[in-house]
Amino acid sequence: xxxxxxxxxxxxxxxxxxxxxxxxxxxxxxxxxxxxxxxxxxxxxxxxxxxxxxxxxxxxxxxxxxxxxxxxxxxxxxxxxxxxxxxxxxxxxxxxxxxxxxxxxxxxxxxxxxxxxxxxxxxxxxxxxxxxxxxxxxxxxxxxxxxxxxxxxxxxxxxxxxxxxxxxxxxxxxxxxxxxxxxxxxxxxxxxxxxxxxxxxxxxxxxxxxxxxxxxxxxxxxxxxxxxxxxxxxxxxxxxxxxxxxxxxxxxxxxxxxxxxxxxxxxxxxxxxxxxxxxxxxxxxxxxxxxxxxxxxxxxxxxxxxxxxxxxxxxxxxxxxxxxx
Ligand code: SAM
Numbered sequence: 001x002x003x004x005x006x007x008x009x010x011x012x013x014x015x016x017x018x019x020x021x022x023x024x025x026x027x028x029x030x031x032x033x034x035x036x037x038x039x040x041x042x043x044x045x046x047x048x049x050x051x052x053x054x055x056x057x058x059x060x061x062x063x064x065x066x067x068x069x070x071x072x073x074x075x076x077x078x079x080x081x082x083x084x085x086x087x088x089x090x091x092x093x094x095x096x097x098x099x100x101x102x103x104x105x106x107x108x109x110x111x112x113x114x115x116x117x118x119x120x121x122x123x124x125x126x127x128x129x130x131x132x133x134x135x136x137x138x139x140x141x142x143x144x145x146x147x148x149x150x151x152x153x154x155x156x157x158x159x160x161x162x163x164x165x166x167x168x169x170x171x172x173x174x175x176x177x178x179x180x181x182x183x184x185x186x187x188x189x190x191x192x193x194x195x196x197x198x199x200x201x202x203x204x205x206x207x208x209x210x211x212x213x214x215x216x217x218x219x220x221x222x223x224x225x226x227x228x229x230x231x232x233x234x235x236x237x238x239x240x241x242x243x244x245x246x247x248x249x250x251x252x253x254x255x256x257x258x259x260x261x262x263x264x265x266x267x268x269x270x271x272x273x274x275x276x277x278x279x280x281x282x283x284x285x286x287x288x289x290x291x292x293x294x295x296x297x298x299x300x301x302x303x304x305x306x307x308x309x310x311x312x313x314x315x316x317x318x319x320x321x322x323x324x325x
Pocket of ligand 1: 109130132159160
């Protein structure tokens, strides 16, 4: 299918881990290996085999030709760089945790976004990283250790069972929520999507006997419960929600429900949510409200050359705004 062909053309994204090396030193090192630093092209498919550039949206990301294989590169093996899709680096940038802050990564394993938060916080403050799955949490411990993170407190258990009023969380201002989703935006799964669609047309149900509509509704209910729990933390200031799904049911519709149920929160505006990224939410999926759609970010694999992704950031209204609701 066309989607699979496009997938092959996704460039090699490398997030430079600023715990270990500066972007300047990383660039110098790649140049000495024979790579050429070029201006970021509009279309990454224009990158030559030995070209690389600094991403125009993310200052800690280098972009290489799609055929570049870094799995045996010393920078990958020693944690200097993390091979992470560009769109999956959006949530930590949108969260913008400050130095010394307290943060929660609610659904954290294997920990790519946790180590990104840690890098943005310059290894200061504290990040509680929750995950329900102990094996995945073990992987998070390994990956964040390799990345040189020293401000992470991994916790095995459900984020939904944490007490937001527990004294230890009293200063938590930043929460990153990347809950389980359909994964329908993940490139390597898009070819299955195409096949699945044919299958669904045949019997209308998945292997587990649920229709796609039911499955998405169950996921959305869970995603909403994670966000609602996060909004209970008394000092919650920026609550970032992300999925690697392309379905509005898990994206704009979830946002719509939260805004309706929680009039004390609103969406952070485009100004602080990757302002230079032009693909925003789908207005028709959020009450036809263009202003709200502008606040959130979407990516489309075939056009953006990333996994399909969605990011929104909830912020608390000021007491004045709350009074005026
Ligand atoms: N943020 C991760 C990263 O960037 O590496 C990926 C997270 S993955 C999309 C979702 C994770 O949520 C899974 O590891 C799953 O085990 C975890 N999870 C599901 N329900 C949870 C819950 N109630 N509390 C904490 N973690 C949960």
